[in-house]
Amino acid sequence: MGVLQRFERRLEGMVGLAFARIFKGKVHPAEIAKALQREATEQRKVMGEGRVLVPNVYEVRLGPTDYDNLSEWSEQLAAELADMVAEHVDDEGFQTFGDVQVRLERDDELHTGVFEVASHVADPRAGQRPQRFATDLADDWGGPVPGHDGPPPPPPPARPGLPPLPPLPSLRGQEPAGPSVVGRSGQRPGVTHVLVVDGPGTRHVLGAGSNVIGRGTEADIRLPDTGVSRKHVDVVLEGPVASVQDLGSTNGTLVNGRRVGRQPLSDGDVIRIGHSVLVYRQDGA
16 A cells, blocks of 8 residues: 555544545645655755755645635644655655654635645754755755854754764755656556546546546546536546646646646546546556
């Protein structure tokens, strides 16, 4: 069972009700989980001796409706999301500069169903100012750490089984890293591409080529959702890669909380159209 599947099982125990009743039209925790996992991978930095450093502090900004909707479970959800990111970090062989933290924050400018994720590296010692990730890291690891006067303090204790990391150099004034493509390796024999509709749990196996999703009778996968266009989105399967393409729908298509036109999918991606949530799975991968 993968990291996201384990998170979803724990989420079911936390919420205790069908997801569709609680998150209809709103941000789904599975969307946040996938976005955090991708954020960690996209912001990774290769250090000396092949070590890979990723952020340890993640901020999830939610609109007022979504923030209020999750408020009942906010502390537990944040802890579960942090555990999920930590599991992903361990599975990928990454390292963090201190324990993973996830914070849910309210942003009155965000619309319902839309959220934003940001991350940074923060020294776990009190009073340490966060450091934003940058494209390149300085070669000199012996410099002062921002927020401290005098010589740099010793590095924090490493997580079990991982070598300690040296103090971070100053990253001020450098540009943020660009995104990287992850999770789309070649298809292996026996892999089945599936869309799972949240709520009823209906599974739709994708066929090669076009798989149109919509409310109309001509759609290959029909959803009885008034927020879904007659031909809303097409999930195109070409060899080992599935891609989602919006078909000029009225309400648009979101993948992991981001509005998209066309985008390749990776296992566990969450697609939101109208009030419906679908999870893309690669069974047997």
